[in-house]
Amino acid sequence: MYIQRRNRILRKNSSVRSLVAETVLTPNDFIVPLFIDEGENIIHEIPSMPKYFRRSIDHTITEVKDLYSLGIKSVLLFIKCKDELKDNTGKEAWNKDGLMQRSIKAIKDAVPEMYVMTDVALDPYSIYGHDGIVKDGEIVNDETVEALVKMSISHATAGADMVAPSDMMDGRIAAIRGALEEENFSNTGIMAYSAKYASCFYGPFRDALDSAPGFGDKKTYQMDYANRIEAVKEALMDEEEGADIVMVKPGLPYLDIVREVKNAVQVPVSVYNISGEYAMIKAAAKMGWVDENKAIIETLTSIKRAGADLIATYFAKDAAKLLQH
Numbered sequence: 126m127y128i129q130r131r132n133r134i135l136r137k138n139s140s141v142r143s144l145v146a147e148t149v150l151t152p153n154d155f156i157v158p159l160f161i162d163e164g165e166n167i168i169h170e171i172p173s174m175p176k177y178f179r180r181s182i183d184h185t186i187t188e189v190k191d192l193y194s195l196g197i198k199s200v201l202l203f204i205k206c207k208d209e210l211k212d213n214t215g216k217e218a219w220n221k222d223g224l225m226q227r228s229i230k231a232i233k234d235a236v237p238e239m240y241v242m243t244d245v246a247l248d249p250y251s252i253y254g255h256d257g258i259v260k261d262g263e264i265v266n267d268e269t270v271e272a273l274v275k276m277s278i279s280h281a282t283a284g285a286d287m288v289a290p291s292d293m294m295d296g297r298i299a300a301i302r303g304a305l306e307e308e309n310f311s312n313t314g315i316m317a318y319s320a321k322y323a324s325c326f327y328g329p330f331r332d333a334l335d336s337a338p339g340f341g342d343k344k345t346y347q348m349d350y351a352n353r354i355e356a357v358k359e360a361l362m363d364e365e366e367g368a369d370i371v372m373v374k375p376g377l378p379y380l381d382i383v384r385e386v387k388n389a390v391q392v393p394v395s396v397y398n399i400s401g402e403y404a405m406i407k408a409a410a411k412m413g414w415v416d417e418n419k420a421i422i423e424t425l426t427s428i429k430r431a432g433a434d435l436i437a438t439y440f441a442k443d444a445a446k447l448l449q450h
Protein backbone atom coordinates (compact mmCIF):
# COMPACT_ATOMS: atom_id res chain seq x y z
CA MET A 126 0.00 0.00 0.00
CA TYR A 127 1.32 3.46 -0.93
CA ILE A 128 0.09 6.44 1.10
CA GLN A 129 1.51 9.86 0.22
CA ARG A 130 0.59 11.47 3.51
CA ARG A 131 0.68 9.50 6.75
CA ASN A 132 -0.85 11.63 9.49
CA ARG A 133 0.01 9.09 12.17
CA ILE A 134 3.72 9.98 11.86
CA LEU A 135 3.12 12.99 14.11
CA ARG A 136 1.33 10.83 16.68
CA LYS A 137 3.99 8.10 16.93
CA ASN A 138 5.19 8.78 20.46
CA SER A 139 4.78 11.31 23.21
CA SER A 140 7.89 13.25 22.18
CA VAL A 141 6.64 14.05 18.72
CA ARG A 142 3.11 14.62 20.02
CA SER A 143 4.38 17.25 22.43
CA LEU A 144 6.46 18.86 19.65
CA VAL A 145 3.38 19.44 17.53
CA ALA A 146 0.83 20.10 20.30
CA GLU A 147 -1.14 23.20 19.38
CA THR A 148 -2.43 23.90 22.87
CA VAL A 149 -0.34 23.86 26.02
CA LEU A 150 -1.97 24.36 29.39
CA THR A 151 -0.02 26.17 32.13
CA PRO A 152 -0.87 27.46 35.63
CA ASN A 153 -0.67 30.97 34.11
CA ASP A 154 -3.98 30.22 32.41
CA PHE A 155 -5.91 29.77 35.63
CA ILE A 156 -8.12 32.00 37.74
CA VAL A 157 -9.11 30.35 41.01
CA PRO A 158 -12.59 31.13 42.35
CA LEU A 159 -12.51 31.36 46.15
CA PHE A 160 -15.56 31.22 48.43
CA ILE A 161 -15.07 33.21 51.61
CA ASP A 162 -17.01 33.00 54.84
CA GLU A 163 -17.22 35.15 57.99
CA GLY A 164 -15.55 33.86 61.16
CA GLU A 165 -12.31 32.13 62.01
CA ASN A 166 -10.90 28.69 61.45
CA ILE A 167 -13.75 27.69 59.14
CA ILE A 168 -13.33 25.23 56.29
CA HIS A 169 -16.66 24.06 55.00
CA GLU A 170 -16.89 21.54 52.18
CA ILE A 171 -19.63 22.41 49.70
CA PRO A 172 -21.86 19.32 49.47
CA SER A 173 -22.49 19.59 45.73
CA MET A 174 -18.81 20.46 45.08
CA PRO A 175 -16.80 17.66 46.74
CA LYS A 176 -13.30 18.71 47.87
CA TYR A 177 -14.14 22.37 47.27
CA PHE A 178 -14.40 24.61 50.29
CA ARG A 179 -15.73 27.82 51.69
CA ARG A 180 -13.16 29.25 54.09
CA SER A 181 -12.82 32.02 56.62
CA ILE A 182 -10.21 34.67 55.82
CA ASP A 183 -7.41 33.01 57.82
CA HIS A 184 -7.69 29.74 55.89
CA THR A 185 -8.18 31.65 52.64
CA ILE A 186 -4.77 33.26 53.16
CA THR A 187 -3.14 29.86 53.62
CA GLU A 188 -4.81 28.68 50.43
CA VAL A 189 -3.72 31.75 48.47
CA LYS A 190 -0.09 31.20 49.53
CA ASP A 191 -0.38 27.60 48.46
CA LEU A 192 -1.84 28.56 45.08
CA TYR A 193 0.88 31.12 44.47
CA SER A 194 3.57 28.56 45.24
CA LEU A 195 2.02 26.33 42.56
CA GLY A 196 2.44 29.07 39.96
CA ILE A 197 -1.13 30.35 40.03
CA LYS A 198 -1.31 34.13 39.67
CA SER A 199 -4.94 35.01 40.02
CA VAL A 200 -7.94 34.50 42.30
CA LEU A 201 -11.57 35.53 41.89
CA LEU A 202 -13.33 36.29 45.17
CA PHE A 203 -16.89 35.47 46.18
CA ILE A 204 -18.23 35.96 49.67
CA LYS A 205 -21.10 34.41 51.57
CA CYS A 206 -23.11 37.23 53.07
CA LYS A 207 -24.85 36.76 56.40
CA ASP A 208 -28.65 36.66 56.10
CA GLU A 209 -29.14 39.63 58.43
CA LEU A 210 -27.06 41.84 56.10
CA LYS A 211 -29.08 41.02 52.99
CA ASP A 212 -31.66 43.49 51.67
CA ASN A 213 -33.02 44.74 48.35
CA THR A 214 -30.45 47.54 47.88
CA GLY A 215 -27.34 45.38 48.20
CA LYS A 216 -25.72 48.06 50.35
CA GLU A 217 -23.56 45.57 52.26
CA ALA A 218 -21.77 45.10 48.93
CA TRP A 219 -20.05 48.47 49.33
CA ASN A 220 -19.56 48.42 53.10
CA LYS A 221 -15.89 49.40 53.45
CA ASP A 222 -15.57 46.94 56.34
CA GLY A 223 -17.55 44.20 54.62
CA LEU A 224 -16.30 40.65 54.28
CA MET A 225 -15.28 41.18 50.65
CA GLN A 226 -13.34 44.36 51.42
CA ARG A 227 -11.54 42.74 54.38
CA SER A 228 -10.74 39.69 52.27
CA ILE A 229 -9.23 41.76 49.47
CA LYS A 230 -6.99 43.64 51.93
CA ALA A 231 -5.92 40.49 53.75
CA ILE A 232 -4.98 38.70 50.53
CA LYS A 233 -3.11 41.69 49.07
CA ASP A 234 -1.23 42.12 52.38
CA ALA A 235 -0.26 38.45 52.54
CA VAL A 236 0.58 37.82 48.87
CA PRO A 237 0.85 41.18 47.06
CA GLU A 238 1.75 39.51 43.76
CA MET A 239 -1.48 37.56 43.65
CA TYR A 240 -3.76 39.28 41.13
CA VAL A 241 -7.06 39.75 42.92
CA MET A 242 -10.31 39.82 40.96
CA THR A 243 -13.67 40.29 42.62
CA ASP A 244 -17.18 39.28 41.71
CA VAL A 245 -19.45 42.25 41.18
CA ALA A 246 -23.17 41.40 41.35
CA LEU A 247 -25.81 41.79 44.02
CA ASP A 248 -27.01 38.18 44.35
CA PRO A 249 -25.06 37.21 47.50
CA TYR A 250 -26.38 40.40 49.16
CA SER A 251 -29.95 40.27 47.86
CA ILE A 252 -32.87 38.98 49.90
CA TYR A 253 -34.24 37.81 46.56
CA GLY A 254 -31.04 36.10 45.40
CA HIS A 255 -31.14 38.16 42.22
CA ASP A 256 -28.19 39.97 40.67
CA GLY A 257 -29.97 43.30 40.83
CA ILE A 258 -32.50 45.42 42.68
CA VAL A 259 -36.06 44.11 42.46
CA LYS A 260 -39.11 46.31 41.89
CA ASP A 261 -42.57 44.87 41.27
CA GLY A 262 -41.05 41.53 40.41
CA GLU A 263 -38.67 43.06 37.90
CA ILE A 264 -34.87 43.28 38.12
CA VAL A 265 -34.36 46.97 37.40
CA ASN A 266 -31.38 47.81 35.23
CA ASP A 267 -30.27 51.38 35.81
CA GLU A 268 -30.58 51.47 39.59
CA THR A 269 -28.69 48.20 39.72
CA VAL A 270 -25.89 49.68 37.61
CA GLU A 271 -25.57 52.51 40.15
CA ALA A 272 -25.19 49.93 42.91
CA LEU A 273 -22.62 47.96 40.89
CA VAL A 274 -20.60 51.14 40.39
CA LYS A 275 -20.48 51.74 44.17
CA MET A 276 -19.55 48.11 44.70
CA SER A 277 -16.74 48.28 42.12
CA ILE A 278 -15.27 51.47 43.58
CA SER A 279 -15.39 49.91 47.03
CA HIS A 280 -13.49 46.83 45.80
CA ALA A 281 -10.92 49.02 44.04
CA THR A 282 -10.50 51.07 47.22
CA ALA A 283 -9.86 47.89 49.20
CA GLY A 284 -7.12 46.98 46.72
CA ALA A 285 -8.74 44.76 44.09
CA ASP A 286 -6.72 44.56 40.87
CA MET A 287 -9.71 43.83 38.68
CA VAL A 288 -13.46 43.85 39.16
CA ALA A 289 -15.56 41.21 37.46
CA PRO A 290 -19.21 42.21 36.90
CA SER A 291 -21.21 39.00 36.57
CA ASP A 292 -24.67 40.57 36.62
CA MET A 293 -25.51 41.04 32.90
CA MET A 294 -27.11 44.48 33.36
CA ASP A 295 -26.91 46.77 30.31
CA GLY A 296 -24.38 49.60 30.33
CA ARG A 297 -22.53 48.57 33.45
CA ILE A 298 -19.06 48.32 31.91
CA ALA A 299 -19.08 51.91 30.67
CA ALA A 300 -20.49 53.11 33.99
CA ILE A 301 -17.88 51.22 36.03
CA ARG A 302 -15.00 52.28 33.77
CA GLY A 303 -16.14 55.91 33.97
CA ALA A 304 -16.35 55.81 37.77
CA LEU A 305 -12.94 54.13 38.11
CA GLU A 306 -11.46 56.89 35.96
CA GLU A 307 -13.15 59.60 38.00
CA GLU A 308 -11.91 58.12 41.25
CA ASN A 309 -8.36 57.77 39.89
CA PHE A 310 -8.34 54.00 39.76
CA SER A 311 -6.61 54.06 36.40
CA ASN A 312 -4.87 50.72 37.11
CA THR A 313 -7.98 48.80 38.06
CA GLY A 314 -9.20 46.46 35.36
CA ILE A 315 -12.58 45.09 34.38
CA MET A 316 -13.25 41.50 33.43
CA ALA A 317 -16.75 41.56 32.00
CA TYR A 318 -18.93 38.50 32.14
CA SER A 319 -20.06 39.38 28.64
CA ALA A 320 -21.77 36.25 27.41
CA LYS A 321 -23.20 34.80 30.56
CA TYR A 322 -25.99 32.34 29.88
CA ALA A 323 -28.98 31.50 32.07
CA SER A 324 -27.71 28.03 32.88
CA CYS A 325 -28.88 25.17 35.07
CA PHE A 326 -25.23 24.35 35.71
CA TYR A 327 -24.84 27.17 38.28
CA GLY A 328 -26.73 25.11 40.89
CA PRO A 329 -23.77 24.01 43.05
CA PHE A 330 -22.39 27.59 43.16
CA ARG A 331 -25.69 28.83 44.52
CA ASP A 332 -25.41 26.16 47.25
CA ALA A 333 -21.93 27.44 48.06
CA LEU A 334 -23.10 31.01 48.61
CA ASP A 335 -26.72 30.40 49.53
CA SER A 336 -27.67 32.66 46.63
CA ALA A 337 -30.36 30.81 44.70
CA PRO A 338 -33.06 33.16 43.31
CA GLY A 339 -36.00 33.35 45.69
CA PHE A 340 -38.51 33.77 42.85
CA GLY A 341 -38.41 33.19 39.12
CA ASP A 342 -35.17 32.67 37.24
CA LYS A 343 -32.44 34.86 35.73
CA LYS A 344 -33.65 34.73 32.14
CA THR A 345 -34.51 38.43 31.89
CA TYR A 346 -30.84 39.34 32.28
CA GLN A 347 -28.69 36.29 31.59
CA MET A 348 -28.59 35.09 27.98
CA ASP A 349 -30.75 32.48 26.29
CA TYR A 350 -28.65 29.40 25.54
CA ALA A 351 -30.29 29.19 22.13
CA ASN A 352 -28.31 32.23 20.98
CA ARG A 353 -24.87 32.67 19.46
CA ILE A 354 -24.81 35.99 17.55
CA GLU A 355 -26.02 37.75 20.68
CA ALA A 356 -22.86 36.63 22.50
CA VAL A 357 -20.71 38.39 19.93
CA LYS A 358 -22.80 41.54 20.28
CA GLU A 359 -22.42 41.50 24.07
CA ALA A 360 -18.65 40.90 23.91
CA LEU A 361 -18.07 43.63 21.31
CA MET A 362 -20.12 46.11 23.32
CA ASP A 363 -18.23 45.33 26.52
CA GLU A 364 -14.92 45.70 24.69
CA GLU A 365 -16.08 49.05 23.34
CA GLU A 366 -17.24 50.15 26.81
CA GLY A 367 -13.80 49.45 28.24
CA ALA A 368 -13.64 45.83 29.39
CA ASP A 369 -10.04 44.58 29.64
CA ILE A 370 -11.10 40.94 29.43
CA VAL A 371 -14.38 39.49 28.22
CA MET A 372 -15.80 36.26 29.53
CA VAL A 373 -17.93 33.43 28.23
CA LYS A 374 -19.77 31.37 30.82
CA PRO A 375 -20.43 28.42 31.28
CA GLY A 376 -17.52 26.68 29.57
CA LEU A 377 -17.96 23.19 28.19
CA PRO A 378 -21.47 23.43 26.73
CA TYR A 379 -20.50 26.77 25.13
CA LEU A 380 -17.20 26.15 23.34
CA ASP A 381 -18.70 27.28 20.03
CA ILE A 382 -19.41 30.64 21.67
CA VAL A 383 -15.86 30.81 23.01
CA ARG A 384 -14.42 30.45 19.51
CA GLU A 385 -16.90 32.90 18.05
CA VAL A 386 -16.10 35.54 20.66
CA LYS A 387 -12.34 34.89 20.41
CA ASN A 388 -12.48 35.57 16.68
CA ALA A 389 -14.45 38.77 17.18
CA VAL A 390 -12.67 40.68 19.95
CA GLN A 391 -9.17 42.01 20.45
CA VAL A 392 -9.03 41.66 24.21
CA PRO A 393 -8.22 38.42 26.05
CA VAL A 394 -11.11 36.01 26.44
CA SER A 395 -11.73 34.19 29.70
CA VAL A 396 -13.98 31.22 30.19
CA TYR A 397 -15.64 30.13 33.42
CA ASN A 398 -15.55 26.37 33.84
CA ILE A 399 -18.42 26.53 36.31
CA SER A 400 -19.62 24.70 39.39
CA GLY A 401 -21.94 22.29 37.57
CA GLU A 402 -19.14 21.28 35.23
CA TYR A 403 -16.98 20.61 38.27
CA ALA A 404 -19.74 18.62 39.96
CA MET A 405 -20.35 16.44 36.89
CA ILE A 406 -16.72 15.35 36.66
CA LYS A 407 -16.54 14.76 40.42
CA ALA A 408 -19.72 12.68 40.34
CA ALA A 409 -18.65 10.57 37.37
CA ALA A 410 -15.21 10.04 38.92
CA LYS A 411 -16.78 8.96 42.21
CA MET A 412 -18.81 6.35 40.34
CA GLY A 413 -15.61 5.16 38.68
CA TRP A 414 -16.99 6.12 35.27
CA VAL A 415 -14.24 8.54 34.22
CA ASP A 416 -10.63 9.02 35.26
CA GLU A 417 -10.80 12.29 37.17
CA ASN A 418 -7.28 13.56 36.48
CA LYS A 419 -7.53 12.84 32.78
CA ALA A 420 -10.98 14.43 32.62
CA ILE A 421 -9.64 17.60 34.27
CA ILE A 422 -6.74 18.08 31.88
CA GLU A 423 -8.77 17.16 28.79
CA THR A 424 -11.55 19.56 29.80
CA LEU A 425 -9.23 22.51 30.47
CA THR A 426 -7.18 21.88 27.33
CA SER A 427 -10.38 21.78 25.27
CA ILE A 428 -11.50 25.11 26.71
CA LYS A 429 -8.13 26.67 25.89
CA ARG A 430 -8.17 25.14 22.38
CA ALA A 431 -11.60 26.67 21.82
CA GLY A 432 -10.08 30.11 22.38
CA ALA A 433 -9.80 30.80 26.10
CA ASP A 434 -6.81 32.88 27.12
CA LEU A 435 -7.77 32.44 30.76
CA ILE A 436 -9.88 29.85 32.54
CA ALA A 437 -11.65 30.35 35.84
CA THR A 438 -11.87 26.85 37.24
CA TYR A 439 -12.35 24.97 40.50
CA PHE A 440 -9.85 22.45 39.13
CA ALA A 441 -6.99 24.98 38.98
CA LYS A 442 -5.07 23.64 41.95
CA ASP A 443 -5.44 20.00 40.89
CA ALA A 444 -4.47 20.89 37.34
CA ALA A 445 -1.43 22.92 38.44
CA LYS A 446 -0.22 19.89 40.41
CA LEU A 447 -0.90 17.50 37.53
CA LEU A 448 0.99 19.74 35.13
CA GLN A 449 4.10 19.55 37.33
CA HIS A 450 4.69 15.90 36.38
Ligand code: PBG
Binds near residue numbers: 244247331398399401
Ligand atom coordinates in the same frame (compact mmCIF):
# COMPACT_ATOMS: atom_id res chain seq x y z
C1 PBG B 1 -23.62 35.41 40.32
C2 PBG B 1 -22.66 34.40 39.83
C3 PBG B 1 -22.99 33.08 39.53
C4 PBG B 1 -21.80 32.44 39.20
C5 PBG B 1 -20.78 33.37 39.28
N1 PBG B 1 -21.33 34.61 39.67
C6 PBG B 1 -24.29 32.36 39.62
C7 PBG B 1 -25.47 32.93 39.00
O1 PBG B 1 -25.42 33.76 38.09
O2 PBG B 1 -26.54 32.53 39.44
C8 PBG B 1 -21.72 30.99 38.84
C9 PBG B 1 -20.41 30.32 38.99
C10 PBG B 1 -20.49 28.84 38.98
O3 PBG B 1 -21.55 28.21 38.80
O4 PBG B 1 -19.42 28.24 39.17
N2 PBG B 1 -23.54 36.68 39.88
